[in-house]
Amino acid sequence: MKRNATVNESKEARPAKRDPEGVRRDILSVAMEEFSQNGLSGARIDEIAARTRTSKRMIYYYFGDKEGLYQHVLEEAYGKVRGGESNLELDGLDPVAALGKLCRFTFDHHRRNPAFIRMVMIENIHHGRHMQLSRTIRALNQQAIEALEAVLTRGQDSGVFRLGVDPLELHWQISALSFFNVSNAATFSFIFGDGLFTADGQDTLSRHVADMVLRYVLQPEHMGAIAKDGQ
Template identity: 80%
Template structure:
């Protein structure tokens, strides 16, 4: 009887086998929070290991070292936003609707993913050093310009968008308007109040960002085209 009990306890004591891919995803999720909150130098691998119920050794096995993990988190963050843009299927929409949808998606994605914005801010502190080392990030981001160029060229071919625009500059403008909303939300709301950061305020800003970009690209005689869906 005693022997049977010991065998039963031995079986119960065996740790559950964890899915390696699931472990990697957990590590990346927690590492995103840790790096975005504390930066590269302030993030602690011990903390990531404790929160994911794994070990430093396992983290280093998957990602090489702390900087390797940080770079992989950056790649995951950019992969998420670019994947979301791809899912918009902009080619199926007319140029005005496509650009409106892209602007709103960018604004709403950044608002819903403040860790992504903080990660980009951290990487800018490091002068983009880890992005320079990542071919993955370069490959992920180039299609964003190519997709925007297709929308822009279709709008120009239809006589809706003015000439002299570049997709890179347009991408910069959309990113800037959406990025500031998150990166400076704390200081802006402390100085001017939090009205713009309520749910209604954010919905209004999302709509107005799309309006501003469309008014910039549209030929003056087509300004009224943006009023139908945005009024």
């Protein structure tokens, strides 16, 4: 009886087996924080292992090595923003509403995910070397251009958007306006104050970014669509 009790206690004390996909997600989430805060060279696999209650061996089993983990984090970060764009269901909206919604989403995603912006900045320091090794990132971002092109084409076909707007250039403009808001927040707020970085200030900037982009693509006679659509 005593022996059976000991066996039962041993079973109860044994930790539950963790879901492999859950472990992988946890590692990527913590690694995003570690890499975005400390860069590729400064990030510590020991720290990631400790915070996820795994081991370096387990991390290397899933991702190969430190640079492999870093590349997977980049892919995960881009997958999240592109997945969010896909969920906007822009095809069901008129072109003005669709473009305005895309602009607002991009701005709001970036301000709520500063780790993503820092990861992009870090990868630029490395001259995009790890991105070049990833087929996933290129494919994900090509989908973003194609989705924007579809919105532009619908607007041009209906006579609302002017002709000659390049979707890649427009994507650059939306990204630039949204990126600067996060990448330069510390220096900008130190020099000019933090009024633009309050909740109200950020909401105003988000609306105005959408306004600027729409004014760039709309035919002059359709500028009233901005106020009508509530952008």
